[in-house]
Amino acid sequence: MERQAADDGAEPRLGYLLKHAYLAYGEMSRTALEPHGVDGRDLAVLALIGRHDPMSQRDLANLLSVDRTTMVGLVDGLERRSLVTRRPAPDDRRKNIVELTASGRRTLKSAGKAADEVERRFLSALTAADARRFRAALHALTRNPG
Amino acid sequence: MERQAADDGAEPRLGYLLKHAYLAYGEMSRTALEPHGVDGRDLAVLALIGRHDPMSQRDLANLLSVDRTTMVGLVDGLERRSLVTRRPAPDDRRKNIVELTASGRRTLKSAGKAADEVERRFLSALTAADARRFRAALHALTRNPG
């Protein structure tokens, strides 16, 4: 799992920078969240449910931009760890309503703190103003389809 | 291959933003480079050889932060398309020297232009100053292990 960013002096392509920023963040996030028994996507699901409460798997999948079949496994894992529960939606019994358990709410809180800390540490190479600008730029870039 | 960045109003995690910026860029890059018969990593290899000329696969792998076994397949592909050639290094016959062919040099030039255009277009949602800052921030973040 070594990834020393080698450098031959030339300015790397944007793609290289994006990829390795993504990988570096992912690694930091993984180790920071591991004690909480979740990964970044698990946490994103928990946070989404915590914010909107009654959500179907399809809603979760759409909002997180993951495939519906991937969400099945994601919720499977969370349910196995008793962080969420499934129950059929009363108004549309095709849907599963996914809800936080008490344990899920606790994990959301503690893992959320850890993730905040990861973001802070990851951006610590930048000034506060640059970090803000960086986040804003990412936001603009992902919102806009180029 | 759909990835409409859904939005529930809340500020997404940095990891989500990084991932989707990376994916969006990758998709733009893939379609832009596809007519040239290479992908982003192929181009990175070509550019590296073009800059340093005599390089072993190991050197290439280190500078691009990819596994040595991955570089085998990468060079295989480039060689199959006659963009590079392998020959044993005279001073150390364990090593392969990878060199550009004339076709490889042409591809490097044209695909390089296309990649420049992709970067420009990808960053077009930002002002020139913000784009510069964004790239500098990425550079700082990937250089610094958090």
Add this chain to the structure above:
DNA sequence: CCAGATCGTCAGCGATACTGACGATCAGTC
């Protein structure tokens, strides 16, 4: 000359996300 390390290669593994299908269910139409 020999022991240990390195380079490129290859087979195999594990993880990942997707395609395509399925039953169950809903919505709209006649």
Add this chain to the structure above:
DNA sequence: GACTGATCGTCAGTATCGCTGACGATCTGG
């Protein structure tokens, strides 16, 4: 009220990807 088409969750199968571990060939230092 039955019927057609669409949607939801699920699952099996598949393709892709990078890595681990091994190997022969080769270099290096003692």
